[in-house]
Amino acid sequence: MNVQASGVRALIFDVFGTVVDWHGSVAREVRGLAKAKGLRVNAVKFAKAWRAGYRPAMDRVLRGEAPFEKIDIIHRAILEDVLKQFKVATLTEEEKAHLNLVWHRLKPWPDTVRGLKRLKSKFVIATLSNGNTSLLVNMAKHGGLPWDCVFSSDTFKLFKPDPGMYLGAAGMLDVKPEEVMMVAAHKADLRAAAKCGLKTAFVKRPLEHGRSGTPDLASEPEFTVNAESFLDLADQLGC
């Protein structure tokens, strides 16, 4: 048991990339659709382009330049741009609506469900995602994710890294910030949580951007825990 993690009562999880494999899941569905429709599309580049529009859209909301919208709406607007960029003009409205919900069907990493079950035996486990509630609930049913609670951008009408997300989750769980550990594969998310007084667990996801990706996987002493997987995290937290 990591002694710095003593006193932690709840773990809150980043979802896209940390809990589920957005890159592989989106690329796989785009590849399948392209084959079915006879489209020439690089599915890996398509997935990356779709994801790349996400952070700028949330930042516009956080800067007050756009009203709060659910990620489903933001994903759809980016999808329209990406379809133009990839010169795909033959999808029906129904096909586009279905494709947009691929983010509700993202697949867990191989260690995710077993790890979460172990962590749940000792801690409250909850999402803290920029995804919307229905997306997270559908994803959990689809992938067997055993959350105690789902916190999302539409719970707080904010996006990470706004402090209201981290402190909002602690407040709704009635625990102190230092009793909550943020779990993420992204250092910026953890640093924003640490500024609010939360503990942090960095979980390495080398394949988040596919085989050609080069994510920053270096352990950092500033984080309470650095872990290779959710199973390693469970080991380090004594579950």
Next chain:
Amino acid sequence: MNVQASGVRALIFDVFGTVVDWHGSVAREVRGLAKAKGLRVNAVKFAKAWRAGYRPAMDRVLRGEAPFEKIDIIHRAILEDVLKQFKVATLTEEEKAHLNLVWHRLKPWPDTVRGLKRLKSKFVIATLSNGNTSLLVNMAKHGGLPWDCVFSSDTFKLFKPDPGMYLGAAGMLDVKPEEVMMVAAHKADLRAAAKCGLKTAFVKRPLEHGRSGTPDLASEPEFTVNAESFLDLADQLGC
């Protein structure tokens, strides 16, 4: 399968009395505490008096006469009054704080967990309770309640029967009101949900107020389903 229930995608549940036995759970803990401390207290009357303060306190908030507070805070204020009423003056602060959290430890009815598991196989199942999030999350961990999602008064900063509760849950799940079924042992809750366009399931809980209680258990044709238990509800909904 009840044909009137076709199209339902999510079930949202009243909790106190419908999912868990508040009367028996509170009376049992009060009885244990009275024995340990040598107090002469009628535990059944104590439980009823505590519960009786709950609706008036929420109504003051809904009328704008008091600010929104979590039920934990409201329960504690009522507890202080009830302790005076029952002439109990010897509890320590720690004992009072622990007793107040009995509402986090309420026991499920015998059919609850099996019924919820069956219903979860076909529907999104979520709470829609005037309890606060931490109370509902702790109760679920304590009793093994397999919610997909927890909606509470502090999700919406409102209490039932405010329409914002019923429509707020539908909105966060991204389903139409008629795709949601409110499940409750209380007719007023169901009638408020029906006014918002939700479908309704009345579940009879003859022991909600203990053996001496006389709750209204009559089936009503106005409700989409009338059920004897969560297992009967699962049968009627084809789970």
